[in-house]
Amino acid sequence: MRYELYYWPGIQGRGEFVRLALEEAGADYVDVARSRKGGMAAMLRLMESRAVRQPPFAPPYLKAGKITVGQTANILLFLGARLALAPRAEAGRLWAHQLQLTVADFVGETHDTHHPIAGSLYYEDQKPEAKRRAALFIRERLPKYLGYFERALARSRGRWMVGGRLTYVDLSMFQVIAGLRYALPRAMARRAFRYPLLMALHDRIAARPRIAAYLASDRRLPFNEMDVWRCYPELDRSRP
């Protein structure tokens, strides 16, 4: 099975959670908008064409034979079963998905630190609001989410987020930590000591052979200021 991933070509974004799962599993996949001529047009067509019966609302989406799956967490729910990156039993599968949906909420709030008014406006056109939102995000939401995930990891015996094996949630947690360190290096450095299990998980994932090879390849896009995680020092230093 060759999977087709459809996502914006210039950023890691939400597509990165899917890429990490495909890479860790050694799956056969093509990143359509990046690697195929006309790939970007094909991506937009899937959203906009009247001929598509079940159009996705936004990238990323994944084609697997006849099935097209949209919404990041839903794609991972689908892939988790196929790539052995999730528990098989219902309770474990639901718990992994629940954590992933909480990751999605965290990612959404992280994005809105630089876009609190509208995604259609430039950052420069919502900078005062962004400073206000970022300051409260760093003071309240960052410790709330990281503390929650640290506790969940501790209660799962500290090595993997869900049960005794690696799942897609661990890969996503790596990405969240990497993104936050890029976007908010000061805020993260000051707080890292409170989340030793998450930090160790990040390093353990980065060192896995397939992930390490992926991160060193040009398939891994660099973080940049078009992405969910953006390095704006004035937000990293903002105070309520």
Add this chain to the structure above:
Amino acid sequence: MRYELYYWPGIQGRGEFVRLALEEAGADYVDVARSRKGGMAAMLRLMESRAVRQPPFAPPYLKAGKITVGQTANILLFLGARLALAPRAEAGRLWAHQLQLTVADFVGETHDTHHPIAGSLYYEDQKPEAKRRAALFIRERLPKYLGYFERALARSRGRWMVGGRLTYVDLSMFQVIAGLRYALPRAMARRAFRYPLLMALHDRIAARPRIAAYLASDRRLPFNEMDVWRCYPELDRSRP
């Protein structure tokens, strides 16, 4: 099976999507924080106690025997199979869940129209930002989401969001329309003619015997200004 729903007692909020599914199915359930002495303390304990191995991040969550499921869309994924409110085949189940996750995104953006800076601040402390965000929400996001769902409904032959039968997505779509009409009556009245299928779906759901009985009962809380959908006329009238 008696289901236990845990949610804030004073609002419809995200818990309402779960209530509507339980009510439509005629399921045996108890709304713990509303109907049991000490229910609110029990709800908070599930989030905060060290004895809980898989703590939810936030309400709503649902207990079904030994399983506790959190995240609204995940609860509906779980209940959809049990209450015959979702397709059985994988492709249909994933599509219903994908739509539900897009509903969740829509609900989150709706909430942030009155809380663009932080959930921990009062609306009154972020009113200028809220006006700015609401104006762009009404101009850009409202038509984008409603247009998307209207198209999805049209491509599903216009009666049910997913395939040939009612699913939990239809119930959620009813709630979204009802909430938006309460929060943004002017904006919705001006645009309703563009979404005839969604408006008819709203009325069809409201007229279903069990839903009609529920809406007329005191189990259905009134909309209010502590909820996701808040009626602030200055936001309904805001312009970019």
